Amino acid sequence: MGHNLPKVIITTTASIDGRITLSRDARLIQPEAARRWATMKPDGADELLGSRRAEHGATVTIEGSGSFVDDDGPPIVLPNPELPESELRRDVIPRRTPLWFVVADSRGRVDWSFTGDDTTSLLILVCDATPLGYLQLLRDKGISYLNAGREQVDLEEGLAKIAATLGAHTVVADSGGTFNAALLRAGLVDEIDVVILPGLIGGTGTPSIMDGNPLGSTGLPIRTELIDAQITPTGMVRTRYRVINESGPKAEQRV
Template identity: 40%
Template sequence: MSERPRVVVSAGASADGKVALARDALLMRPPSSELWAALTPKASDAVDVIEVLRAQYGCNAFLEGSGSLVAENETPAALPAYDGDADGLYEHFLPADIVGQESPPHMWFTVVDGRGRVRWTEKHENWDALVLVSRATPTDYLAYLRRERICYLVTGDDHVDLPAAITAMGTELGITCVLSTAGGGLNGALLRADLIDELYVTVLPALIGGLGTPSVMDGPPLAVGEPATQLELLSAHTDTTGTVRLHYAVAGRRITLTS
């Protein structure tokens, strides 16, 4: 089996482990974005995780879930119906003029969106979009991605097969490290799929509470008698703002890098 990219999770959380103010309160939109920013003290020695990972592993992909961009109770704009040949849509869409460019170095903004909910209304000069879909993703959405020249990888039958998708990011695009800045739902799915190698947590000096409010790792609970994932502490840092920064490796997955 092909070696998959390294997967690192980076999360900012309250002292009680919450990564949002409430379920469906998207942190990328006001007023939640402003309220969350107010919880985050500014520190002069704050760590830029993506720059650290670029230096260590050549990291060139972010990973988000569609729930970070579209609330569960939100109805996305309708797409034109597709009445062409569906079979060709369920193949990886990686146009050579996008994937083959060498300058500037690629940074991929990757979204898991098996249900086809995200509408890509903005382009960004510093990264290219990549969508992870499945063979159950609506044809209308795949046709939309092709019209918009947005790359996608197809894995899984009724949902995105995360291990296969992460591996395909390496084999198809040369990605060596993926930084998940996603919410608890996708992070929990990565955990249950045994895909997480490292975890950065910035613990903010605030309490949020709330039954059902997303945490760093959401998703299905452990079965009775099933062991937790053990971590090895790599570093811990506190500052005068009350923020604590923790860096862990999943036990047995720490690697030694040589220059």
């Protein structure tokens, strides 16, 4: 598409067996799930994760709506649209802050209580199929949103809008395995930064670093190249990989 795209880095924290949460229905934003997850974290874990965040220098963090709600969860109550459709479909940035927390939510599934603070603004990526009532809800709450895509959020278009509208050069994706897979298979990721905690979780269907649909019969693994590996005295391992994109907007240029 010729979009000017930001650098995209997937950052994730996982168990030895690659699990990024405790079970399919456990989200680490839930206090009890977070407490149980923290039993795997040795001394220095929070410092390592905090320094990683600062090291990348990203002004935008992006996640999918699945980090906050179940796929089959009940729909939220939406207000009746008060503004014309043409107005509601328009991109809206009611305020600007140094940092942005972006969530892709095609179906309008998350009813936000957090809308931002003095340093961070919430921004939702929506699409042409997002219910008008949800856009009205975002307007009513003063939440920014950008329209990208028709039936669902077009991640390439959304990232291009983030770069152009917010002036973002680097975006960190700190999300679930399904959203990670969508970014990777679209060829949008430049780097993966994984911190492995010294613990095991297991469980069929427990979310992992990369989920989504299985590879097709002719599909190939996404290749990577090691940038750096670090082992801490307390048993954590941090690895960084460059993604070798064979196709998509960030495909390797071949002579």
